[in-house]
Amino acid sequence: MATRLLQSRNLLHNLRCFTRPLSSASASSSFTAVSPLNFTQKPEQQPPTATTAKPNSIFDIYDHQKLFALLSTSKLLRAAFNLHLAAIEPMVDLGTWVMNSRIMEVELTRDVVLGTVKHTFYEHFCAGESAAEAGKCIGKMNEAGLRAMLVYAVEHTNNKSECHQNLQGFLQTVQSVKSLPPSSVSFVIVKISAICPMSLLERVSDLLRWQQKDPSFNLPWKLNTFPIFSDCSPLYHTQQKPQPLTPEEETELQLGHDRLLKLCQECQDANVPLAVDAEDTLIQPAIDYMTYSSAILYNKHGNKPTVYNTMQAYLKDAKERLFLASKEAEKMKVPMGFKLVRGAYMSSETKFASSLGCESPIHNTIQDTHDCYNDCASFMLEQIANGSGAVVLATHNVESGQLAAAKAKELGINKENQKLEFAQLYGMSEALSFGLSNAGFNVSKYMPYGPVDMIIPYLLRRAEENRGFLSASNLDRQLMRKELNRRLKAAIF
Numbered sequence: 001m002a003t004r005l006l007q008s009r010n011l012l013h014n015l016r017c018f019t020r021p022l023s024s025a026s027a028s029s030s031f032t033a034v035s036p037l038n039f040t041q042k043p044e045q046q047p048p049t050a051t052t053a054k055p056n057s058i059f060d061i062y063d064h065q066k067l068f069a070l071l072s073t074s075k076l077l078r079a080a081f082n083l084h085l086a087a088i089e090p091m092v093d094l095g096t097w098v099m100n101s102r103i104m105e106v107e108l109t110r111d112v113v114l115g116t117v118k119h120t121f122y123e124h125f126c127a128g129e130s131a132a133e134a135g136k137c138i139g140k141m142n143e144a145g146l147r148a149m150l151v152y153a154v155e156h157t158n159n160k161s162e163c164h165q166n167l168q169g170f171l172q173t174v175q176s177v178k179s180l181p182p183s184s185v186s187f188v189i190v191k192i193s194a195i196c197p198m199s200l201l202e203r204v205s206d207l208l209r210w211q212q213k214d215p216s217f218n219l220p221w222k223l224n225t226f227p228i229f230s231d232c233s234p235l236y237h238t239q240q241k242p243q244p245l246t247p248e249e250e251t252e253l254q255l256g257h258d259r260l261l262k263l264c265q266e267c268q269d270a271n272v273p274l275a276v277d278a279e280d281t282l283i284q285p286a287i288d289y290m291t292y293s294s295a296i297l298y299n300k301h302g303n304k305p306t307v308y309n310t311m312q313a314y315l316k317d318a319k320e321r322l323f324l325a326s327k328e329a330e331k332m333k334v335p336m337g338f339k340l341v342r343g344a345y346m347s348s349e350t351k352f353a354s355s356l357g358c359e360s361p362i363h364n365t366i367q368d369t370h371d372c373y374n375d376c377a378s379f380m381l382e383q384i385a386n387g388s389g390a391v392v393l394a395t396h397n398v399e400s401g402q403l404a405a406a407k408a409k410e411l412g413i414n415k416e417n418q419k420l421e422f423a424q425l426y427g428m429s430e431a432l433s434f435g436l437s438n439a440g441f442n443v444s445k446y447m448p449y450g451p452v453d454m455i456i457p458y459l460l461r462r463a464e465e466n467r468g469f470l471s472a473s474n475l476d477r478q479l480m481r482k483e484l485n486r487r488l489k490a491a492i493f
């Protein structure tokens with residue numbers, strides 16, 4: 001108990017240190033286009049638009065002619081059409097309803113729906129049906145100065161043989177990287193719930209949570225890991241003391257772990273890092289556990305990390321968990337990489353917590369999420385400047401991009417430093433991607449590939465994210481419209 005109190009006090013002290021340099025950094029930051037890194041002064045944030053966002057910032061994202069120079073008019077028209085469609089809320093609701101309805105159980109209607117999806121959202125957000133198709137798409141992206149995070153887009157399963165099959169898909173993805181131009185692929189992505197059964201990830205998460213509540217609770221199978229929880233992590237998912245893993249479950253966990261290690265080994269051999277996606281909090285403790293224990297084996301002192309975990313800044317405990325894991329990694333001399341995102345499971349998280357009568361694990365306001373993201377980004381940039389850690393700043397938020405770019409410049413972190421990567425989803429935020437790339441940073445697109453039906457859950461999350469005319473794609477839609485107008489005028493006059 002006493003050690004725990006002491007740890008909490010140390011943590012509080014360290015967290016103060018965590019945020020202090022951000023404010024001072026802001027004071028010396030020279031750009032004023034967006035709010036500086038001073039989180040005591042919180043501006044009313046609005047989605048950036050081509051008219052409200054200020055152009056005198058560290059990179060220019062408003063030159064639509066330059067931005068879309070590589071896109072043919074027909075492609076540009078199609079992209080604008082798809083993004084507009086995704087912004088119409090009733091369309092998104094209808095699409096979500098259809099995907100979850102019995103229409104998808106009848107072969108004929110299912111084929112019609114999948115055919116329509118393929119020629120609209122799928123073409124916009126996905127790199128192709130196979131690794132070979134994705135390779136062609138990556139080639140074009142690379143010519144335009146961007147890299148790829150290659151995603152075999154299989155999602156969670158509860159079936160053991162599917163886990164094995166999915167691993168083969170991930171291994172083939174790594175193999176395909178070897179035949180592509182060097183460094184055109186910045187990362188291979190994996191979802192742990194595709195290689196380890198969901199029900200087991202829930203059981204392991206329950207057991208890890210119970211150990212957090214009661215440190216004397218013994219987990220004989222537990223390997224060396226970084227901290228998974230902080231003192232403020234919500235533990236409501238586990239209401240009763242869980243039964244220990246059965247021998248069969250222990251074997252299954254070992255198999256899941258072996259699959260992840262095999263993938264780490266392949267990535268290390270192919271010289272491409274592996275980033276583990278974050279999923280929902282029900283299973284996230286098990287994902288963190290497996291990722292950190294693999295990173296301890298594969299991330300070697302003095303090198304760029306092979307294994308990256310993902311931190312979701314919309315979670316109230318994200319900042320503390322990032323800090324604790326980073327500091328432990330540093331102490332153990334394990335270079336640790338993080339992909340920093342805001343988080344894509346907001347509605348399911350909130351629904352699940354409220355079904356148990358518990359407070360949502362998500363920040364109370366979007367501004368809190370923005371602040372948390374920017375604080376975590378700033379912390380990781382400081383870590384890189386100090387020689388430890390690596391980060392992928394995965395965001396479509398222009399202000400976060402501006403703040404991080406300014407801070408990176410200030411700290412002297414540039415393209416040569418392979419430990420900083422910016423990333424956006426394929427089909428989203430072209431303006432931000434090219435703006436950052438033109439400003440001299442490494443930028444990647446997260447490029448999922450696979451058959452249309454496999455990618456539906458991913459597409460539904462994108463539809464949710466782009467719904468509404470104030471969504472992340474607002475800026476892209478405006479710039480595309482301007483460029484189409486310009487081309488039309490140029491053709492007429």
Ligand SMILES: Cc1cc2nc3c(=O)[nH]c(=O)nc-3n(C[C@H](O)[C@H](O)[C@H](O)COP(=O)(O)OP(=O)(O)OC[C@H]3O[C@@H](n4cnc5c(N)ncnc54)[C@H](O)[C@@H]3O)c2cc1C
Pocket residue numbers: 149276277278279310312314341342343344345346362363364365366367369394395396397423424425445446465471472
């Ligand atoms: C390269 C890449 C990899 C990704 N990998 C993952 C991953 O592994 N796991 C994952 O979950 N997501 C992942 N995402 C998706 C990512 O979480 C979403 O794209 C992201 O949430 C959209 O946020 P943004 O940073 O673009 O900013 P914005 O569009 O400015 O912010 C929107 C986000 O803010 C948060 N938010 C919205 N309203 C509120 C509110 N009322 N209160 C609190 N928070 C709010 C939500 O997270 C919402 O998505 C990835 C994205 C990219 C670009």
